[in-house]
Amino acid sequence: MNSPLSQLGLRTAPPAISWLMSLTLGHPQLISLAAGFTDNASLPVDEARALLDEILSAPRTGQPALQYGSTAGDPLLRELTAKRLSALDAPVAAGVPPAVEPGVPPGGKKATNAKTARKNDSHLKSASPLPGGRMPPTTAGGTPAATITPDRLLITHGSQQLLYLLTEALCDPGDIVLVEDPTYFVYLGIAQSHGLRCRGVRLLPDGIDLAHLEQVLEELRRSGDLPRMKLLYLVTYYQNPTGYTTSYAKKAAALKLLRRYEKFAGHPLYLLEDAAYRELRFSGDDIPSALTAPGGTDRVLYAGTYSKPFATGIRVGFGVLPEPVLTTATRIKGNHDFGTANLLQQLLSRALATGAYERHLAELQRRYALKARVMTDAVRAHFPADVEWREPAGGLYVWARTPKRLRTGPKSQFFQTALKQNVLYVPGVLCYADDAVRRKPDHEMRLSFGGAGEQDITEGIKRLGTVLSI
Amino acid sequence: MNSPLSQLGLRTAPPAISWLMSLTLGHPQLISLAAGFTDNASLPVDEARALLDEILSAPRTGQPALQYGSTAGDPLLRELTAKRLSALDAPVAAGVPPAVEPGVPPGGKKATNAKTARKNDSHLKSASPLPGGRMPPTTAGGTPAATITPDRLLITHGSQQLLYLLTEALCDPGDIVLVEDPTYFVYLGIAQSHGLRCRGVRLLPDGIDLAHLEQVLEELRRSGDLPRMKLLYLVTYYQNPTGYTTSYAKKAAALKLLRRYEKFAGHPLYLLEDAAYRELRFSGDDIPSALTAPGGTDRVLYAGTYSKPFATGIRVGFGVLPEPVLTTATRIKGNHDFGTANLLQQLLSRALATGAYERHLAELQRRYALKARVMTDAVRAHFPADVEWREPAGGLYVWARTPKRLRTGPKSQFFQTALKQNVLYVPGVLCYADDAVRRKPDHEMRLSFGGAGEQDITEGIKRLGTVLSI
Helix, strand or coil, X not given: CCCXXXXXXXXXXXXXXXXXXXXXXXXXCCEECCCCCCCHHHCCHHHHHHHHHHHCCCHHHHHHHHCCCCCCCCHHHXXXXXHHHHHHCHXXXXXXXXXXXCCCCCCCCCCCCHHHHHHHHHHHXXXXXXXXXXXXXXXXXXXXXXXXXXXXXXXXXXXXXXXXXXXXXXXXXXXXXXXXXXXXXXXHHHHHHCCCEEEEEEEECCEECHHHHHHHHHHHHHHCCXXXXXXXXXXXXXXXXXXXXXXXXXXXXXXXXXXXXXXXXXXXXXXXXXXXXXXXXXXCCCCCCHHHCCCHHXXXXXXXXXXXXXXXXXXXXXXXXXXXXXXXXXXXXXXXXXXXXXXXXXXXXXXXXXXXXXXXXXXXXXXXXXXXXXXXXXXXXXXXXXXXXXXXXXXXXEEEECCCCCCCCCCCHHHHHHHHCCEECEEHHHHCCCCCCCCCCCCEEEEECCCCCHHHHHHHHHHHHHHHCC | CCCCCCHHHHHCCCCHXXXXXXXXXXXXXXXXXXCCCCCXXXXXXHHHHHXXXXXXXXXXXXXXXXXXXXXXXXXXXXXXXXXXXXXXXXXXXXXXXXXXXXXXXXXXXXXXXXXXXXXXXXXXXXXXXXXHHCXXXXXXXXXXXXXXXXXXXXXXXXXXXXHHHHHHHHCCCCCEEEEEECCCHHHHHHHHHCCCEEEEEEEECCEXXXXXXXXXXXXXHHHCCHHHEEEEEEECCCCCCCCCCCCHHHHHXXXXXXXXXXXXXXXXXXXXXXXXXXXXXXXXXXXXXXXXXXXXXXXXXXXXXXXXXXXXXXXXXXXXXXXXXXXXXXXXHHHHHXXXXXXXXXXXXXXXXXXXXXXXXXXXXXXXXXXXXXXXXXXXXXXXXXXXXXXXCECCXXXXXXXXXXXXXXXXXXXXXXXXXCEECEEHHHHCCCCCCCCCCCCEEEEECCCCCHHHHXXXXXXXXXXXXX
């Protein structure tokens, strides 16, 4: 008897995360620096209790929270989200230069190999007058970006659902998506299950290597594959897994480059900006979204979430989308579940409206700043000098690179020895797309300071350091 | 420039429901007997408040509710759901005869046209010793069905999400699903978006016409299409849109018939049992699920929900699934959203564990019984005698059939006149799959007593009656 499964069903592989979780179950004493869980002690238990109590204390507010809503999402939550995003992006909305400095030809003819690009990247960084590559507010020149309006939003069960909906809306089996090298591994799971071909674009500490992006686009143009390319997926803030943040200049340059190649693709080439960690910032300034860059309104698919900054058990994410993607994704969402659970949406609406969200976020940022420092202090103390890593400015992760001779993959001696010492990390190799043109690097680790307590972070890093020094 | 959308994106049509909702917006005075909303006044506002307050009153219970959980779902909710389902199905689990009486050859050679089938169907009904076609508990003969264990369950964001996941897991574009004629129109939306071909099977008041089912299977076998068929979708309790309930004998017979055709399909043929309205029963007995029928454990995909019986703003549904469907659907769910929002799951767990769910359900059943009677009283008083309809024993709907000359479709004079009188119903034609072998009936209406208040129900039916009598 044949399998009854569909092609998608047959393709969909077990998620890397379930393999890691099964290891956790088998090792009750394990210190997990692998899980992307948020900090238990930081969860807004009291806040959620008070907010829900308010909502459910009267039928006028309680009944709508327990009833169906619209597929696009709670109107108030969309309004508050649009306002919040507009405010975050305000410096640019007020008018900013087209964001790519002279002297850095994004995707220009000269910058077609990695070394040149790396030089350009550092130039970009030093030319950026504010921390994080933020552009200064100005009214001179440039196209003022439109303020974000609620009708551009779709509320989803976490931003993960949005990534799924967008994949369904845009990608057929065999289509191509460009991803950062490395990237968010659950997105790779979605791409894999849909039979997509991924092409990795080299990632630098301030975002993708623009020259490499152009090189990949150029290869796709030459091979005639560009009509199958749909989007470039970037995790732009405190990226999962590296913690790197994409500079504003790079977002704008990537958009411009995509636009240039559209005539060869024959259709829009989108920049899917995954901003899941944007609000988990604990040092430096926020960077405006790609929505505000020239052409951003039409070509950026912005994915945001309230789950990580508020509570992961309350799955509420959102997208800011151009047409025809918005209408299509909303229709598909209607087929998925009619709309996000209203109780969760109204809880978030009230958290935003009352200021409880902002207060919680400030506390969370303080907490993660502390835990990040605990981890980096331990790394500094216990890791050998030949392991490379950076101080994160937000998010949940420290990315560490061992010397190339020391492999970190699931079957490596290092991973197995660490496991025997009851420490778990995410092997870097899991975060690289299948891409035939390069070997997957296998000497990196994602270390999360999200879920583990401070003592466990220190002890876990210390044990890893011991194994690294063997 | 070409469209950037995928084939699925291009196919996904605007849902019928959004067109109906746009009519609602344009007519603020409208009495909607169209919406599948549940009764606002019945929503468990106080209960949800108390339960959430308990959960969030201590970090020990509050933190897990606000944290990520597993993709398959909260272990306690799966356990309580498995127990609850096992108890509902207990009379059969204790042992029951193979459930198809002698004299009714299910799919037998004699019953290959509708007239014979109809005779057999009435025979089935009269032979059924308990209301609703329930079989008496017995230990004699038959295969005792296994008790449902938690490891067979997947918790989803409403049972709608489960229907979507199962479609993804099993169906490729061009595949065939068999549906009731008429059926739940949002399922038709899922099928349409996935490029599936639907074949309608005639629906009688006690479930599908078995002879017609066999006829369709036989046609598919002869045309060589059976290898493309994946499942038979039945809404078995107080069906949306008709309110009809499938007898136990028919479920068992349908399963047996599907099994017989598997050798021609080359793969399992599933019975997808959508039990969304099972608990909204207000007269007669419950009927055991198809899971308990011979072969049910391996071939039934059972879809249940807590949203309708508790609160539609709390989207929690579940599936009981055999392998390899369970593992595949769970993996796909992981790509969708990692798992159902934990806050919602823990709220339901507590509602079930404390008895709050049962108490609310009893109250809801009383309330819907009353509202159903309000509607049927009004129908009896105001509809002409040539309109056919039945007293519902559960669910949210009355299905009314006008004489064939009186069309009820969206463009019909009747629908437009009703709209001018500020009354909205769901035109029956929307509930029929595209199936080239028959014309869609266009002289039926789905009348919901779920969302509207009692006065509105009476007034709405009265106005419809007036228009019907013109």
